[in-house]
Amino acid sequence: MTGTAHLVFAVLALLALVLIINLVRLQALKAKYSVLWLTVGALLAVAAAVPGVLDWVADQVGVAYQPALFLLLGFGFLLLLAMHFSYELSRLETRVRTLAEELALLHHELDDQQD
Amino acid sequence: MRTAVVMPAFNEAEALPGVLAELAEAVPDHEVIVVDDGSSDGTAGVAAAAGVTCLRLPFNLGIGGALRLGFRYAADEGFDRAYQFDADGQHDPSQIATLLAGLEHADMVVGTRFTTGDAGDPGSGEGAYRVGRSRNLAMGVLRWLVRRATGHRFTDTSSGFRALRRPVLELFATDYPVEYMDSVEALLLAVRHGFTVIEVPVRMRERRGGRPSNRNLRLAYHFVRVLIVLTAGLGRRNRLGVVV
CATH class of the missing domain: 1.10.287 (Helix Hairpins)
Incomplete structure (x- = not known):
């Protein structure tokens, strides 16, 4: 560089x-x-x-072209992150759905009491 | 015996009054539960004006989510049996008795648009129902896969005209599949929990209001998703140790 x-x-x-x-x-x-x-x-x-640190690490793990190591690590990291987000999103969606159900039921109960 | 009519409704203000009036006349002792799935056209108001129970979801959850809420309410309120009924006028109130009669022999009854039942060529006979070609093909593949997965030959896996007894109602109250194409998954869920599911031939009508909920791309996406569910779910056990 x-x-x-x-x-x-x-x-x-x-x-x-x-x-x-x-x-x-x-x-x-x-x-x-x-x-x-x-x-x-x-x-x-x-x-x-x-x-020199990236060159050194690449050398240690036997990667001849240092930028490849950097890109590989970056890509792997982003992939894991995306998977983690998908997992979190699924969990959140389940919870939001349940909350929406609870809300509708509570709303209905409230309407009943007001009548 | 208390019977609940679970009716998901998304922007069905136009067709709903007619459907509710027909139901009130045909089955006055059944209690209708309209689940307003985040409508913006005053569907909830129409239901309230008709004097039926209406559960209002704060936003659109899709038909599966709306059904699950309806089943949950029916289970909580101690209903003995329930059936799904479309808010768009597609289902015929005169066929309800046929559907419920099936519950004498089974835990869950699916009203099929195809009259031939277990005996071969669907799509002919009195209740014959016309569907498009690609949809027909997709339904054929689903039929075949469901048969592989359940060992039962269902002619109409996507029919939304279904009746269930209390044990299935309790299962569906918590576990009803909430993604699009819920009907196929629900069929598998019931069968895999050891419930007996049968089909009875019923007449259906053209929908009166609303729009068909199938966009081609979405249909294709969820078709593939259900294929994965059908194949990947085989023999798998969830945390409760129940085959799903």
């Missing part, structure tokens, strides 16, 4: 980290997600700040 590109990525990673920390600080992210994103932010920051 050239010096300029390195700087740009370091700044971007720093911005991402600041954004994540800010969201966590404002409690806009649930605690369980904050741990996840803080980890990601920290990893990004380390990768951007220490130029």
Whole structure:
């Protein structure tokens, strides 16, 4: 990586980290997600700040082309995240449905009492 | 014996009064439960004006969700049996007696639009009901798969004209499938819980109000989804140890 590109990525990673920390600080992210994103932010920051670290990791696991490792990890992470969200969505939908049913039943009970 | 009529209604204000009036005349001792599935056309008001019980869902849950709520209410209120009846005038009140008579021999009765029942070629005879070609093909595949999955030959897996006795009502109150094409899944659910399910031939009419709820893409998507349910669900056990 050239010096300029390195700087740009370091700044971007720093911005991402600041954004994540800010969201966590404002409690806009649930605690369980904050741990996840803080980890990601920290990893990004380390990768951007220490130029040789990605090369070193790639070397250790036997990947010749370092960007491939980065993309593979990123893709795997996003895939897991999407699956996790699908799971959470399914659970939420079940709960919302049950709540809607409860609401309709309570509403009906209320109407009955007012008559 | 208390009998509940579970009637999901989504924007059926136009057809509902006629259907309710017909029911009041044909089966005055049955208690109608209209489930307003998040309508925006005053369906709930129409039901209230007709003096029937109306449960109002805060937003649209789809036919399966509306049915489950209706069954839940009927089960909570101690009804002995219940039947589904369409709010769009597709079902014929004169056929209710036929449907309920089937409950003498079974836990659940499905009114089929095809008169031949267990004996071959569907689509002919008195109650013959015309459906489009692709829909016909999809229904054929479903029939075949349901037969593989349940061991029973159902001619009309998507019929929404069904009656159930209390034990099935209790099952459906909590476990009724809420996704689109709920009728096929409900059939499997009942059979897999060991209930006897039979079909009786009934006459049906053209729908009076509302729109057919089938968009082709959506139909295709849910068709595939039900295929997965049909094949993946075989022999699987849920947390309660019940085959679903």
